Amino acid sequence: DAKTTQPTSMDCAEGRAANLPCNHSTISGNEYVYWYRQIHSQGPQYIIHGLKNNETNEMASLIITEDRKSSTLILPHATLRDTAVYYCIVRSGGSQGNLIFGKGTKLSVKP
Amino acid sequence: DTAVSQTPKYLVTQMGNDKSIKCEQNLGHDTMYWYKQDSKKFLKIMFSYNNKELIINETVPNRFSPKSPDKAHLNLHINSLELGDSAVYFCASSQGTSGRFNEQFFGPGTRLTVL
Numbered sequence: 001d002a003k004t005t006q007p008t009s010m011d012c013a014e015g016r017a018a019n020l021p022c023n024h025s026t027i028s029g030n031e032y033v034y035w036y037r038q039i040h041s042q043g044p045q046y047i048i049h050g051l052k053n054n055e056t057n058e059m060a061s062l063i064i065t066e067d068r069k070s071s072t073l074i075l076p077h078a079t080l081r082d083t084a085v086y087y088c089i090v091r092s093g094g095s096q097g098n099l100i101f102g103k104g105t106k107l108s109v110k111p
Numbered sequence: 112d113t114a115v116s117q118t119p120k121y122l123v124t125q126m127g128n129d130k131s132i133k134c135e136q137n138l139g140h141d142t143m144y145w146y147k148q149d150s151k152k153f154l155k156i157m158f159s160y161n162n163k164e165l166i167i168n169e170t171v172p173n174r175f176s177p178k179s180p181d182k183a184h185l186n187l188h189i190n191s192l193e194l195g196d197s198a199v200y201f202c203a204s205s206q207g208t209s210g211r212f213n214e215q216f217f218g219p220g221t222r223l224t225v226l
Binding site for chain 1: 115150153154155156170201203214215216217218220
């Protein structure tokens with residue numbers, strides 16, 4: 001599975017959009033981009049995933065560049081409860097299922 | 112209803128003891144996992160079971176033995192506990208293992224402290 005690079009930490013004002021970048025320049029054609037988050041002392045929570053097209057669900061939007069070498073997770077209206085560590089993970093479609101978590105981005109949403 | 116549940120939530124025990132952590136999912140998923148999160152917050156896969164069969168066994172000491180009595184349960188038994196086993200253990204489940212169906216649902220975690 002391809003490696004990902006994320007900023008260590010980011011701040012966002014409450015009510016504003018939070019844009020979390022992820023670099024995955026070695027991604028291959030059958031690898032999906034997954035985003036999870038972990039709120040303090042809780043289990044990781046799935047947010048969204050995509051292959052080539054941009055995706056949107058009730059939690060967030062995922063924007064994948066045309067060359068697929070990077071992506072951005074967008075939380076459109078961040079709240080204090082969105083403060084968490086956000087993990088960008090790249091996995092192949094045929095892999096055995098395990099997620100390889102990196103260090104993630106610590107997002108702090110401030111009032 | 113809780114999708115993925117683990118018991119106990121906290122476990123404090125002495126070195127050398129044997130302990131078990133239980134996990135149950137009511138999502139009808141075929142695949143279940145155990146992850147370990149150490150004090151530095153790194154989250155690593157330990158085991159993965161698909162339809163009650165082991166499909167992933169990362170470099171984990173054989174003191175750790177997962178057992179899957181049925182698709183809804185994956186228990187973790189740990190023999191001869193060591194100080195380094197202190198961590199938070201997360202159970203997870205997913206519909207399948209391929210990229211399209213690998214949205215994993217995690218349990219609340221079990222904080223194990225070995226004294």
